Amino acid sequence: MTISNETKVGALTSIAIVLLILGFNFLKGKSFSNHKTQYYAIFDNIKGLANSNPVMINGKQVGTVFSTDGGLDMRKITVTLNMSLPVNIPANSVAFVTSSPLGNTALEIKLGDSTKFYRDGDTILTKKGGGMLDAVLEKVDPVLFQVSNSLRDLDSILISANSLFDPNTKSNIRNMIDNLNHTTASLSISSASLQTLLNTQTGALAKTLNNVGSFTETLAKNNDKMTGIITNVEKTTATFSKLDLENTLTTLNGTISNLKTTIGKINSDTGTLGLLMNDKKLYNNLTASTNKLNLLLDDLRLHPKRYINISVFGKKEKEGPLMVPLPDTVNAPYIKQ
Template sequence: MTISNETKVGALTSIAIVLLILGFNFLKGKSFKSNKVKYYAVFDNIQGLANSNPVMINGKQVGTVFNTDGGMDMRKIKVTMNMSIPVNIPDNSVAVVTTSLLGTTSLEIKLGNATKYYTNGDTIATEASSGMFDVALQKVDPVLAQVKIAVKSLDSLLGSVNSLFDPNTKNNIKGTLENLNKTTANLTVSSAYLQTLLNTQSGALAKTLNNVSSFTGALASNNDKMNDIMTNVEKTTANFSKLDVEKTLASLNGTINELKNTVGKINSDNGTLGLLLNDKKLYTNLNATSNKLNLLLDDVRLHPKRYINISVFGKKDKETPLMVPLPDTVNAPYLNK
């Protein structure tokens, strides 16, 4: 069977059309398989990101952008990603739109360090990109990029400082500087006084050190005496340590007990000394004896002839003896009233 040239041309044309459609859909990021994994990301600005742009992880393409949809509002643009190879994406990863120096836009996923991963149909968190100029600047010279950031921070700091320097603040700073000048002057005076104090010839510190030196010299000269005193103290403590303190205390305790017993006997009516101190009869008898002795002495003084007769011719005194003491002994403390 011979195939005509028209048939061949028609078949080739049909195959070319099919391949063209498939290639166009592939370039648009449409999937030929229904089991591909899809992720979503929402951006405020996609910076020219289009369908079929690559999805990159650490410089390797892992998928393509399938669709970008901003709706009627266009404030939030939802990007659909088709993953061509299976990748575990931690759930703290972020998606960033990046632009190369040649103007090629891609979607880069910066992997996080979580142990839990996104699943098919999840929406990945996004992060604003730095812009093409910043990226180029970082590629050309990272130091200039850091300088640019530092200049921005410095400009913000200077703006904040200028806003703080109102008239009141300036007056306060002026007063602070004046106080600082006064403090500096006081420090100068204090430094001069300290210099005088530390003078090695006439300073108070030098005199104090001289006194300390004299005192230590005196201690050194009396070192032998101090040694003798310490030796005597050691001997005294040794003698104290040799004393039988327990035996002495026991003897003292026995003496105290005996003294207690003696005092107890004195206070009681038992024994001669106790009766002498506590028996009222003895006091009464002594009092009566003393009274009789007084009467006898008064009678001897007034009538001596009754008791002593030395005269040859004298008469014996026959007067009545005294029955009551004389008035000079009436108020004596030994009489009972």
């Protein structure tokens, strides 16, 4: 069977078109295998990173950039990575965009030291890349490059911290600083007052110490007098200690016991004094005798001739004796029985 030239040309053209499409897709970072490992990275600025740009780890390409998508606001750009080699990427690894002096842009992954690894579909941590100048600086002066990275990280931290503070928080911090200033001013005033207090010439503490010094000096001058006073007190206490206080207290207790016995007898109805104080009959007899004495005195005052008769002619009183005292006996009233 003879194949015509037209058929050969058509077959070669079809094969060329297929190879062209496959090569174009390969350059775009698309994988031809059914299984592919994809990671994601989110950047604020991808610095010209495009599809099919290489993904590098320690200078070796391990994948390509599949797509970049910033959405409608373009504030955060999500980069999709297709991995062409099976690589274990630690979970604390960081991705950043690098540029070479020739203008080639790539995505670099700096491996971490974690024992856990990213899985298919995870998002890798990112940081800002330095660009061509940082690449040159890293080659020329690695120490200065590390300092530059540290300053950049510090700037990012300060920006993040500033974004965390809302106006109320900033106002509170400002008020706190003002209060701290007032506190330091008060401390300054207090320290000045304390310095005045501790002044060796005019301070209150110095005057107090001077008074204490004068007092102790006076005590030192009167040391002999104080010694004499203490000696007299010791002699007095010794004299008191020699007194027979025990016998005195025993005698006093006996006297008190006798006095209690006497008072008990007085309060009882036994004995002469007890009968005089407690027997009601004696009181009644004394009252009756007093009434009879008052009656006799009134009768004697009103009828003296009845008791003293000095009449020459012998005239006798016709009135009988008084039976009741007169009502004018105010100072000695008659007590009815």
